[in-house]
Amino acid sequence: MITVNNEGPKFVIADVTITEANLSNSDQFKTELVRLLDEHKKIIILDLQELKYVDSAFLGALVSSLKYAISLKLDIVLVGLRNDIRDLIKLIRLDKVFKIYNYAEEAQFAVNKF
């Protein structure tokens, strides 16, 4: 469900490989994301370009994982969002808590400046 694509000194770029993220896989998604944070202890740049459908359960898992990342003084950065998923995140104002970039390279550049 989440595959490491690239790793730098401060970050891990991880691809979400599913197209539908909903109630049926949100727990597993959170488990894998938390495991990535524990194993790498780096900022996760999460590439969501494969995702076409998300629901509130997935967004809840994402927020819960972000809280865990922050507790480790890390972060989860989102990239590659389809327009409608970005609009959904903005609709409930989660763009105020997630750093969102169009591309992984852009996020990588920003993370290296943190």
Place this chain on the structure above:
Amino acid sequence: MQNCAEKLCFEFNNSAERLVGSLEYMLEHIAGNIPARADAEDILFKSKVIITELLTNGIKHAGNNNTSFEIETYPDCLVIRKTDLGTPLYLVEPDHQPAMAGENKKLISADMLNSLYAIWESENHIRFASEEGTFDEVLPVEQVMEHFGILIITCSSDEFTYTYDKHTHSNTFRVQLIF
């Protein structure tokens, strides 16, 4: 509201595997019935997130019975109605209704991003309303809530209500989008 121009009835079996197929089927019907003067992209985006959340709600709460969807297109609006015989929404339980006599509005969840209210229009009929928080900077994430279903539908719609019918034990969510 004028006479209904188009109506689609759809039964969902509350299976997560059928969520996307059911969503696409209903969206295709809506796409074919949006008036030319309306912002089709906006209506389809809102319909997508609303129906996704209603399907998810069916999977979570409807139990073994099917969930029924009705989509009605009027000249001035779209109505999406979802009915099931599952567990009633906790807000119709006496303990969760407003404590003060004469009050009908209660804050049901809030963080610095959004506040979500339930407004009892009668004992078993609730309308939802949301307000944006006033804090516009990057927020401490620890304070952000993690349950977004009702909030997403409330923020996407022009009217969102829940009705529990004591006689039939049915739950009906009704969402209206104005063109």
